[in-house]
Structures are given as structure tokens and as C-alpha cells.
Amino acid sequence: MTRADLETSAAASIDGLPPDNLGIFPDTSLLESVKPAPGGRFPWASLLIMALMGFLLIASETMPAGLLPQIAAGLSVNEATAGQFVSAYALGTIVAAMPAIAMTRGMRRKPVFIVGILGFLAANLVTAFSADIVLSLGARVLAGAFSGLLWGMLAGYARRITAPEHAGRALAVASLGTPVGLAAGTPFGSWLGTTFDWRWSFGVLSILTVLTVLLTLFLVPDAPGQRAGTRVPLVRVLGIPGVAVVLAVIVSWMLGHNILYTYIGSYLRTANRPVTVDIALVIFGAAAIGGIVITGAVIDKGLRRLILLSLGSFIAASVIFVAGNASVVAVVGAIVLWGLAFGGAAAQLQTAISAASGENADVANSMLGVAFNLAIFAAGVAGAVVISNFDGLILPSVMAALAGVALAIAVAGRRTAFPR
Incomplete structure (x- = not known):
């Protein structure tokens, strides 16, 4: 075998395919196309x-x-x-x-x-x-x-x-x-x-x-x-260690978030604070941008700590919403903390589920999107039931309880979903 043959064989093995299968790809630069960010940029x-x-x-x-x-x-x-x-x-x-x-x-x-x-x-x-x-x-x-x-x-x-x-x-x-x-x-x-x-x-x-x-x-x-040999059926993707755990965190976390986010007007009216819904949402959105900037800076060094910190911040913001509802400063501070914690949530959860699912990250992330939308839908129904039977001040308590459930699941998932 010539040196050229050896190089061809080695190149083919990179993608897990025998050398004679390289010809099935219409793009002969396949090996170059899988290289991320040319030049390391x-x-x-x-x-x-x-x-x-x-x-x-x-x-x-x-x-x-x-x-x-x-x-x-x-x-x-x-x-x-x-x-x-x-x-x-x-x-x-x-x-x-x-x-x-x-x-x-x-x-x-x-x-x-x-x-x-x-x-x-x-x-x-x-x-x-x-x-x-x-x-x-x-x-x-x-x-x-x-x-x-x-x-x-x-x-x-x-x-x-x-x-x-x-x-x-x-x-x-x-x-x-x-x-x-x-x-x-x-x-x-x-x-x-x-x-x-x-x-x-x-x-x-x-x-x-x-x-x-x-x-x-x-x-x-x-x-x-995704290469054919690595494609796992939808049901089996759910069974990959860590995937179901991440999805459970998503549903609990986002259900709690959306119950308050959807009905934030009810909380503000009950608290009788001079903060309108529009202002509250703008403050929340601006803080969320800050949250994703922070996430981008540290996520590759400590995903688990970041997830736990975000969930802990959700709980802290909820406590401030309840205990400080008589203070404008406290309410605005809680909105900022809430937004900071939420801003990086999507990137954190996508990173966790992508790492857990490996080659099947696209399918796992589609499940993540479904979980997000189910939480949004359920929050609309659950929030309506809550404010129909209680006043708006109870909404942060509901968010805190659900964020607490998500935190417990994340802590328990330290081996597969959110490793150290």
C-alpha cells in the first residue's frame, strides 16, 4: 500500500467510514467541512x-x-x-x-x-x-x-x-x-x-x-x-442518560417562570407598586441580556455551578418579591435578579442536553423546545387557576416552589445531566 493510500484510509476512519465509502458523498471536501471555525477563530x-x-x-x-x-x-x-x-x-x-x-x-x-x-x-x-x-x-x-x-x-x-x-x-x-x-x-x-x-x-x-x-x-x-450510524430513534433519545433529567428541570423551571411572567400584571396590581407591566418587562429583558453575557463568559468553565446559581437566584428573587412587595426598590431589584437568572437559562439548558445526548443533540434540542412550549402552555392554564383563587402575591411563591423542585432535580442529576 502506498503512502497516499494510507493517508486516504486514515482520513476515512476519522468519520467512521471505510475508505471505499468516501465516494458516496457528493462533496469531496467533507473532511474539511467538519472542521469548526477555520483557523481556530x-x-x-x-x-x-x-x-x-x-x-x-x-x-x-x-x-x-x-x-x-x-x-x-x-x-x-x-x-x-x-x-x-x-x-x-x-x-x-x-x-x-x-x-x-x-x-x-x-x-x-x-x-x-x-x-x-x-x-x-x-x-x-x-x-x-x-x-x-x-x-x-x-x-x-x-x-x-x-x-x-x-x-x-x-x-x-x-x-x-x-x-x-x-x-x-x-x-x-x-x-x-x-x-x-x-x-x-x-x-x-x-x-x-x-x-x-x-x-x-x-x-x-x-x-x-x-x-x-x-x-x-x-x-x-x-x-x-448526523451520521447514519449514530442516529437513535426518538424514544431512545429520551432514554439517553441525562436527557430526561434535563427535560424535567426545564419543565419545572420554565413552568414556574412563565406563571409569574405571564401574570406579572396581577402581581404588580396586588402589590400596588407604581411599576407598570411595560416597564417591568423592559427591566426584565435588559437584565436578561446581562444574564446571557455572564453565561457566555463562564459557561464553558462551570456549567453545573451556573445552573445551580441561576435556580438559586430564581428562588431568591421570589423571596424578595414576597417579602419586599411594599418597596418599589425591592420589587425592581427582584425583577433585575430574576432577569439575570433567566437570561442564560436557554444556553445553559441547551448546553447540558447537547452534552448529554452527544451525536443526537438535534433531536434532544427539539425535545427541549417542546418542553419549553408545554411549560408556556401549562403556565397559562395553571396561572389562571391560581389568580382565580388567590391574589397575585402568591405567584412568586409558586415560582419559588417550582424552581426549588428544578434545583433538587439538578442537584440529583450530577452524574449524567449536570456533571461536576
């Missing part, structure tokens, strides 16, 4: 484009909540029906995320990412121009489905184009769109729809989505999909 541009996409997904999901009267008037329906714009989006994500990821996980990442963005764009354009409530709700379900695909693949894609030692930092940057979307995207979309017309909100989102597609085409590198 951190792929800031690519990850910020992913963050922009996350911003658009979050803004599109939550924006209708601030435009229900305008949407209802524009489509000649009542506000309860218009409220299904949010529910339909969540339903699309819950139903489609895992099947969509399972079907596409073997495909190269960039084409799938672009198709997902284009599908999301088409759904928002239909929503912007539709005059029929049934068509509009169908478009929202479709937007949620493509959102589930994009959320499910973002974490794995970000990790594939980044050096392993910076994987957590990469997820923190790619997740930046979530707190920014909550802090700026949703309020801006609501203002735009209120000032002009609610359709303008979806129109501006569509323009930004076109920009994202173009940036992706020119600046985001491609990456291979």
Missing part, C-alpha cells in the same frame, strides 16, 4: 446571524399578545379568538418540532436552515396579508412548525461550526436573540402594530427575515448532518 458573524433568527422567532411568537384588540378588529373576531394566534403558534411547534428534526437530522445543516427560514417567512407573509381567521391561524401553526425545526437545529448547528472548547459560549451567543426579542422585539412590534396597523408588525418581521436569509447564504458555513 470564533465564528461571531455566523452565531450572531443565528441569534438574529432567534430574535425573529421569539418576536413572532409573543408579539400578537400585545396586539389582540387590533388583530381582533382587523379580522372581525373577538379577542379570545385573536388570542389563538399565540396558541396556534405554540401548537405548531409542539406537534412538528421532533418529527421535523428526526426527518432532517441526516441532511447538511445550511440547506435545512435556509428552508426553515423561508418556510417561516412564507407563513408570516400569509399572516400579514390574510383577511380570513382560519387561514391566519393555519399560517400561525405553520410558522410554529418551522420555528420548531429552527429552534431544534440551532444549538447543534452552532456547536458544529465552533471549536469544542467554546461550545457553551457559542450557544450563549446564538441564544442572545431570546432575551433581546423579549426586551425589544415584542414591545417594538406591539408599538408598531398599535401606531400603524398590526399587519405592519408581521411585515417588518418578514423584511428582517429576508435579510437573515441573505446573510445566511453569504456568511454562515455549511456543516454535515
